[in-house]
Amino acid sequence: MALITRGFGGRRRDDTDLPPGQYRTDDFPVLSAGPTPRIGLDRWELAVVTETGERSTWSWAEFTALPAEEPTVDIHCVTHWSKFGTRWRGVSVDTLLADVETTAEYVVAHSYGGYTTNLPLEDLLDGQAWVAYEFDGEPLVPVHGGPARLLVPHLYFWKSAKWLRALELRLDDEPGFWETAGYHNYGDPWREQRYLSD
Amino acid sequence: MARAAIPVRLTWQPATVAATRAETATARTLVLDVDGWTGHVPGQHVDVRLTAPDGYTAYRSYSIASAPGPDRLEVTVQAVPDGEVSPYLVDVAEPGDQLEIRGPLGGWFVRRPADPRPALLIGGGSGVAPLMSMVRAATNPTRLLYSTRSPSDALFTADLAAAQTAGDGRIAVTHVYTRVAPPGSPAPPRRLDADALARVAWPRDADAVAFVCGPTGFVETVADLLVDIGHDPTNIRTERFGPTGG
Structure with a gap:
């Protein structure tokens, strides 16, 4: 039983879709570690690189011509906020990997600006992940990860790398930026995997 | 890239309000006594957990404003209009009240005292x-x-x-x-x-x-x-x- 804090009542909401330790916000807070990179669409490129070094790339025109999906998902940040019913448009990672031959089990997502985060490949497949370029019907703004960001809503949102540049397929797991700074390697909000020891 | 370590075992620890200081009309510093707290790296934060009598809990993160030191830390809270946790911390909590904290957290937005760079x-x-x-x-x-x-x-x-x-x-x-x-x-x-x-x-x-x-x-x-x-x-x-x- 947790310690009771005298005088604290709290504000209950009927949020059965809220993972443990989260609260609901209707804003869209921003968290990033440094300045927001600005990437011109003429220079933008998305790459998938396999464990053998095979490289598939898309220019902005090629990428946005791929079949798109419009997922509406709940997102959960490790800093305790959750936002329900966010509307995105993007390309399923299944589509990007459709013609890629790999035996990799892990992925490192690389961002413009140098950020990295690691995920099991299976968490990006079967309709669970997208590379998103619109939010709420508008082009994704840089502060929220535009031109395009990874969207993996079933994990804490730091796994949804902003300003995505490349997906590196790997045979071994390589911890990324926050994962080497004490945060959990996998980051399942429903099991409250915030920090290394959780 | 210098990182501060997050302790390997992060557990919720009881914290007792030792004193409060008004900073502005809507912000207050809470001095918290935490047995066994070993200090932090400047820039780090703590997660705060408040539990109501019926077991309902709310969590927020607050930066540590004090200099590193044992057994005591200070957080400074700005009351967010219509907020759930910050108005309690700014207007209600008094010396002797208890809450729970977990930390110190954050390995990136930190300045180690030994870092020689300006x-x-x-x-x-x-x-x-x-x-x-x-x-x-x-x-x-x-x-x-x-x-x-x-x-x-x-x-x-x-x-x-x-x-x-x-x-x-x-x-x-x-x-x-x-x-x-x-x-x-x-x-x-x-x-x-x-x-x-x-x-x-x-x-x-x-x-x-x-x-x-x-x-x-x-x-x-x-x-x-x-x-x-x-x-x-x-x-x-x-x-x-x-x-x-x-």
Whole structure:
């Protein structure tokens, strides 16, 4: 039983879709570690690189011509906020990997600006992940990860790398930026995997 | 990239309010006694857990504003209108009350006291809290630029003046007021712009590190301006908070 804090009542909401330790916000807070990179669409490129070094790339025109999906998902940040019913448009990672031959089990997502985060490949497949370029019907703004960001809503949102540049397929797991700074390697909000020891 | 370690075992620890200090009309510092607390690296934060009598819990993260030290830490909380947790911490909690904390947390927005590089700290509103910890612990050259709407909105006014005096030239504090300047001030209220930043920025060859903390719009603007005036983007660390109903 947790310690009771005298005088604290709290504000209950009927949020059965809220993972443990989260609260609901209707804003869209921003968290990033440094300045927001600005990437011109003429220079933008998305790459998938396999464990053998095979490289598939898309220019902005090629990428946005791929079949798109419009997922509406709940997102959960490790800093305790959750936002329900966010509307995105993007390309399923299944589509990007459709013609890629790999035996990799892990992925490192690389961002413009140098950020990295690691995920099991299976968490990006079967309709669970997208590379998103619109939010709420508008082009994704840089502060929220535009031109395009990874969207993996079933994990804490730091796994949804902003300003995505490349997906590196790997045979071994390589911890990324926050994962080497004490945060959990996998980051399942429903099991409250915030920090290394959780 | 220097990182601060997060303790391998992170458990919830009881914290007892030892004292409170009003910082402004809507912000308050809570002095918390935590048995066995071993200190933190300036810039780190704690998760706070409040539990109501029926078991309902709420969690928020707050920056640590005090200098590192054992068994005691301070968090400074700005009351968010219509918030769930911050109004309790600002208006209700009294000495003797207990809550729970977990930490210290955050391995990136940190300045180790041993880091020899000069630092430029830029805070907007209550975003100055983690920077206050850096100022209090500073052993190396440190400049703080602090932007608030008016003098009465500024946190830590006396503590910052005292730190500057005690710093013996090592610590320089500059206030910028965006709406209301103090009486007799030579400068009119103004937004933080490239000129104001250039006046406090370290020379390009100083290998300075910048820490920027405040509301999202403020951090975005300042980080972009720093890049524009030639600051190395890889030496700019940011921490942002939005109006999240805290």
